[in-house]
Amino acid sequence: MPPLLEVRAIRKRFPGVIALDGVSLQADAGEVVAIIGENGAGKSTLMKILAGIYVPDEGELWMDGRPVQFRDVNDAMQAGISLIHQELNLVENLSVAANLFLGRERTVGGALRWLDRTAMRRQALALLERVGLPAPLVDVEVGRLAPGQKQLVEIARALSLQTRVLIMDEPTSSLTQRETDRLYEVIDSLRSASVTVLYISHRLAEVKRCADRVVALRDGKNAGGLSKAEIDHDAMVRLMVGRELKQYYPRSERVPRAGFPALEIRDLCYEGGPKQPINFSVRAGEIVGMAGLVGAGRTELAEAIFGIRRITQGEVRVAGKAVRIRSPQQAMAAGILLVPEDRRHHGLVLQASVGFNLSLPNLPRLSRFRLVQRAKESAVGEELRRRLRIKTPSLRQTVGLLSGGNQQKVVFGKWLARQPTVLILDEPTRGVDVGAKSEIYALMDQLAGEGVGIWMISSDMEEVLGMSDRVAVLHEGHLTGELQRAELNEEAIMRLATGGSK
Ligand SMILES: Nc1ncnc2c1ncn2[C@@H]1O[C@H](COP(=O)(O)OP(=O)(O)OP(=O)(O)O)[C@@H](O)[C@H]1O
Ligand SMILES: [Mg+2]
Numbered sequence: 001m002p003p004l005l006e007v008r009a010i011r012k013r014f015p016g017v018i019a020l021d022g023v024s025l026q027a028d029a030g031e032v033v034a035i036i037g038e039n040g041a042g043k044s045t046l047m048k049i050l051a052g053i054y055v056p057d058e059g060e061l062w063m064d065g066r067p068v069q070f071r072d073v074n075d076a077m078q079a080g081i082s083l084i085h086q087e088l089n090l091v092e093n094l095s096v097a098a099n100l101f102l103g104r105e106r107t108v109g110g111a112l113r114w115l116d117r118t119a120m121r122r123q124a125l126a127l128l129e130r131v132g133l134p135a136p137l138v139d140v141e142v143g144r145l146a147p148g149q150k151q152l153v154e155i156a157r158a159l160s161l162q163t164r165v166l167i168m169d170e171p172t173s174s175l176t177q178r179e180t181d182r183l184y185e186v187i188d189s190l191r192s193a194s195v196t197v198l199y200i201s202h203r204l205a206e207v208k209r210c211a212d213r214v215v216a217l218r219d220g221k222n223a224g225g226l227s228k229a230e231i232d233h234d235a236m237v238r239l240m241v242g243r244e245l246k247q248y249y250p251r252s253e254r255v256p257r258a259g260f261p262a263l264e265i266r267d268l269c270y271e272g273g274p275k276q277p278i279n280f281s282v283r284a285g286e287i288v289g290m291a292g293l294v295g296a297g298r299t300e301l302a303e304a305i306f307g308i309r310r311i312t313q314g315e316v317r318v319a320g321k322a323v324r325i326r327s328p329q330q331a332m333a334a335g336i337l338l339v340p341e342d343r344r345h346h347g348l349v350l351q352a353s354v355g356f357n358l359s360l361p362n363l364p365r366l367s368r369f370r371l372v373q374r375a376k377e378s379a380v381g382e383e384l385r386r387r388l389r390i391k392t393p394s395l396r397q398t399v400g401l402l403s404g405g406n407q408q409k410v411v412f413g414k415w416l417a418r419q420p421t422v423l424i425l426d427e428p429t430r431g432v433d434v435g436a437k438s439e440i441y442a443l444m445d446q447l448a449g450e451g452v453g454i455w456m457i458s459s460d461m462e463e464v465l466g467m468s469d470r471v472a473v474l475h476e477g478h479l480t481g482e483l484q485r486a487e488l489n490e491e492a493i494m495r496l497a498t499g500g501s502k
Contacts, residue, residue: 002065004029004196005050005081005165010059012045014401016393019045021220022059027165030194032187034201034211037240038433039405040391041217043200047167050198051083052076080164084154084171092143096133097124099142100157127156130189132182147174155186166190167198170404172206173431176293176459184210202405202433204233216240241435248438249466250445256286256469260320262453263305263336263422268314270304273297274477277314282422282453284319287444289468290457291493297477298457299341302424306338307331319421335421339412339428341457347411348399355381355395358414384413387443389436405431416443423447426457441467461490475499 007025011018020042027033035043048054050061052070061068063079070076076083090099101120124138131152142150151171158166172180187210190197201207207214214226216239224239262284267277278301282288290298303309305316307327315322316334323334331338340347348357358381381395388409392402399410408431415423425444429437444467448454458464464471471483473496480496496502 002062003027004064006062007046007050008060008062010046010049010056010061012042012049012054012056016397018220020049020056023217023220023222025215025222027196027198029164029196030191032191032197032199032210032212034199034207034214035217036201036204036207036214036236037217037223038389038391038435039409039431040403041240042220043217044169044403046217047083047169047198047200050076050081050165051167052081053083077161080162081167082158082161082163082165083167083169084151084158085169090142090150090153093141095139095141096128096145096153097121097138099153100124100127100160102157123160127160130159131156131186132179148176148179151175152179152182155183159186159190163195165196165198167200169200170202170431171199172201172203180206202431204236204434207231207236208233214239218242237434240433248441249463250438250442252445252449254285254445254449256283257451259284260317262286262319262451263455264317264320265305266315266317268304268316269312270300271310271312273300273304273309276478278477278479280472280479282455284421284451284453285448286469287448287454287456287467289464289471290455290474291459291461291464291471292474292497293459296474296497298474299426300477301474302338302426302455302457305331306336306424332420336424337415337420337422338424339415339426341426341430347414348407350398350400352399353396354385354390354392354399354402354410357399357410358384358395384416388413388439405433405436408432409436412440416447419447419450420452422453422455424455424457427459428456429458429460429463461493464493465490473497 003026005027007023009022009024010020011022012020023042023046037043045054049056052073052075055071068079070079091102097120121138125135128135128138133149133152137149142153145153151174155171171183175183187197199210208231211231212228214231214236216223216225218240226235261281264281265278267279269277274297292298300309304311305325307325307330311325316325317323318334318336325331325334355378378395384390385392385395390409390413391406399407402410412428429440432440444454456467465488468488469485471488471493473480473493475497480499481502483492492502
């Protein structure tokens with residue numbers, strides 16, 4: 001039998017970039033194939049071609065042993081291919097049910113075309129159950145859902161189509177552990193229903209859990225594959241990066257500095273926060289991991305410290321001095337920097353160039369002498385591009401055209417160009433590939449070594465365990481406890497994160 005899906009020597013060029021350079025791929029019905037590769041390797045581009053979003057420059061697509069051509073998304077959908085985007089694709093001000101059936105509302109009565117609301121609702125509820133979302137959400141506006149819930153709605157929508165090939169582009173990057181486990185079950189049930197799943201992820205433990213086979217891309221080319229039995233972390237890294245990665249969590253001999261903490265929060269309350277005031281500190285030269293479940297209030301606390309949320313009570317001290325923070329500008333002037341979680345929306349000027357974005361926070365310093373500025377700007381930019389391995393044809397490229405992970409690197413990079421007293425990192429490596437991850441860890445280690453106080457908010461347990469000198473755990477906005485490096489282990493963190501005590 002011919003494979004359900006076959007990609008033959010696909011090429012796709014963008015101005016200045018060859019995104020795909022002769023890539024081939026096959027998948028059978030009911031197979032779960034993980035597509036792995038570094039940021040910018042061409043994964044999303046290949047999937048967009050399969051989904052009819054891009055038309056390839058060269059190469060062929062075959063299904064059931066016959067060549068097919070997709071002019072647009074509808075063609076691909078007709079053929080049974082649906083794609084769940086890396087950047088979600090829902091209408092925020094419509095209900096969950098409306099989103100599930102958007103553009104193909106069920107009708108009865110032929111010419112009369114009454115909207116069959118009862119049937120739609122019934123089907124919507126069945127779909128929500130399948131992905132493990134609670135039934136009352138069916139009438140809620142999508143804009144009010146948590147990121148993980150939105151992701152599950154997208155998956156439910158794809159399930160409602162006659163899908164033969166379901167493509168998921170980094171589906172778990174904003175899911176909680178529970179939602180992720182639910183997704184695994186959905187994938188297993190799709191496999192038994194003979195649906196082919198193409199799955200992109202930078203989380204290698206996840207790939208090992210779900211995939212029947214791995215296909216690696218590197219610089220737009222096939223870089224080999226692994227059968228189920230061969231899938232393991234190091235083998236995947238070798239295929240993606242083309243070299244061994246050593247020293248994944250670097251730890252130089254650093255000692256948190258004595259004297260005033262870099263950041264100290266005393267009896268703090270903030271708008272939308274818990275009633276009970278928060279006390280917390282980060283020493284100079286220390287990396288404090290902040291763990292907790294998604295929704296524990298970590299991002300909100302960070303936003304208050306950075307002047308995005310109003311502080312209603314208490315004090316923030318930087319290097320021993322009380323500071324007044326009413327805006328991000330004031331926070332930055334006081335020596336606090338925040339690399340936000342939602343980088344696409346808060347971290348970048350998408351229409352501007354990579355170079356512009358990298359130098360953005362430094363403009364006041366750089367702009368004194370315009371000529372000097374240019375030279376310095378590009379020197380700093382080039383250095384960051386090299387260190388973080390940002391894949392772009394040049395610093396002049398529009399940042400919105402970079403691959404998802406490379407956009408993350410740009411946001412990260414732009415803050416590294418200046419030396420804060422306190423650096424707050426909210427999910428610093430989400431969506432970033434293994435190579436860049438270890439580069440980011442090395443930079444964090446270096447900054448801490450130079451005396452910067454780093455507050456790292458992270459849902460990635462390995463990263464929290466690997467990088468933190470100390471871990472503070474938040475549950476429903478409250479600090480439930482702190483663990484010193486010697487006391488760190490996954491169970492202790494989870495116990496605190498779910499509201500238990502040490
Ligand atoms: N519309 C576009 N215009 C210009 N260049 C693009 C466009 N889309 C993608 N590219 C470039 O093509 C290359 C492949 O990008 P792609 O998004 O496929 O990478 P990816 O493997 O999905 O990476 P990531 O892990 O970061 O999501 C990158 O260099 C990217 O900058
Ligand atoms: Mg991508």
